[in-house]
Amino acid sequence: MAKPEPRLGWCLQYVSFDQGVLRILYEEEFSVIILGLDGAGKTTLLEKIKTLYNDTPGLAPDKIGPTVGQNMGKITLPSTILQFWDLGGQRGIRSIWHRYYDDCHAVVFVLDAQDRERLGEGWEVFDSVLSSPKILGVPLLLLANKQDSPQSLSVEEIRNGYEEWYQSKQDAARRQYGDEIELEQRRDRFASLDVMGISALEGTGVRAAVDWLFIRVQNSRRRDERDDGR
Numbered sequence: 723m724a725k726p727e728p729r730l731g732w733c734l735q736y737v738s739f740d741q742g743v744l745r746i747l748y749e750e751e752f753s754v755i756i757l758g759l760d761g762a763g764k765t766t767l768l769e770k771i772k773t774l775y776n777d778t779p780g781l782a783p784d785k786i787g788p789t790v791g792q793n794m795g796k797i798t799l800p801s802t803i804l805q806f807w808d809l810g811g812q813r814g815i816r817s818i819w820h821r822y823y824d825d826c827h828a829v830v831f832v833l834d835a836q837d838r839e840r841l842g843e844g845w846e847v848f849d850s851v852l853s854s855p856k857i858l859g860v861p862l863l864l865l866a867n868k869q870d871s872p873q874s875l876s877v878e879e880i881r882n883g884y885e886e887w888y889q890s891k892q893d894a895a896r897r898q899y900g901d902e903i904e905l906e907q908r909r910d911r912f913a914s915l916d917v918m919g920i921s922a923l924e925g926t927g928v929r930a931a932v933d934w935l936f937i938r939v940q941n942s943r944r945r946d947e948r949d950d951g952r
């Protein structure tokens with residue numbers, strides 16, 4: 723299975739002569755991985771992003787089946803290419819997710835906000851992504867999908883739901899093992915976690931999510947450069 727591109731790619735966009743001045747424009751390429759349980763709406767989101775940003779529209783929702791492996795899609799923004807890797811969410815496929823962690827610049831976790839029965843499973847998997855050491859410093863966005871459905875939990879309910887789930891997990895661990903010190907990095911990660919509501923089906927909130935990614939990958943690159951120059 724193909725792995726994401728190297729950590730940071732520079733693509734030559736064009737070279738031109740303008741009034742005797744050689745102009746070279748580069749586009750920088752960032753990899754974004756899309757994770758979440760099967761059925762959360764990851765592929766629907768990727769195809770909607772393609773439709774909104776590319777000349778060639780993405781697949782219609784009724785042409786999308788469960789993902790066995792990965793799907794890839796690219797969009798071009800000012801001086802930037804975002805390359806999305808949509809990974810299958812079925813239990814057996816989740817074990818390959820970590821292979822993409824080294825090379826990604828942002829992580830999007832898609833949650834089905836209307837499927838209350840699978841919320842616990844969703845939090846379990848989300849928590850393992852949020853706490854993964856390899857991507858602790860990588861921007862992470864939680865998307866509460868299917869906001870078009872009247873049964874969907876709101877962004878606020880989703881955020882609180884995860885916090886409550888995590889607290890009860892901590893309490894159970896404390897009862898079993900005594901006082902545990904929570905990972906400081908993990909706590910910071912949760913405190914700064916952004917949650918946005920979208921409907922991948924209708925496209926609501928999708929541009930706002932892509933704007934968030936665009937800004938965050940640029941900011942984390944600048945931070946990396948500052949750290950390197952220290």
Ligand SMILES: Nc1nc2c(ncn2[C@@H]2O[C@H](COP(=O)(O)OP(=O)(O)OP(=O)(O)O)[C@@H](O)[C@H]2O)c(=O)[nH]1
Binds near residue numbers: 765783786811812921
């Ligand atoms: N109502 C509603 N349904 C959605 C939305 N997004 C996706 N769906 C539906 O949810 C189902 C699963 O969507 P997929 O995009 O295949 O889900 P996935 O996360 O890619 O699933 P896997 O590939 O198995 O990991 C499909 O029936 C979609 O039409 C949404 O925003 N609203």
Ligand SMILES: [Mg+2]
Binds near residue numbers: 766808811
């Ligand atoms: Mg899929």
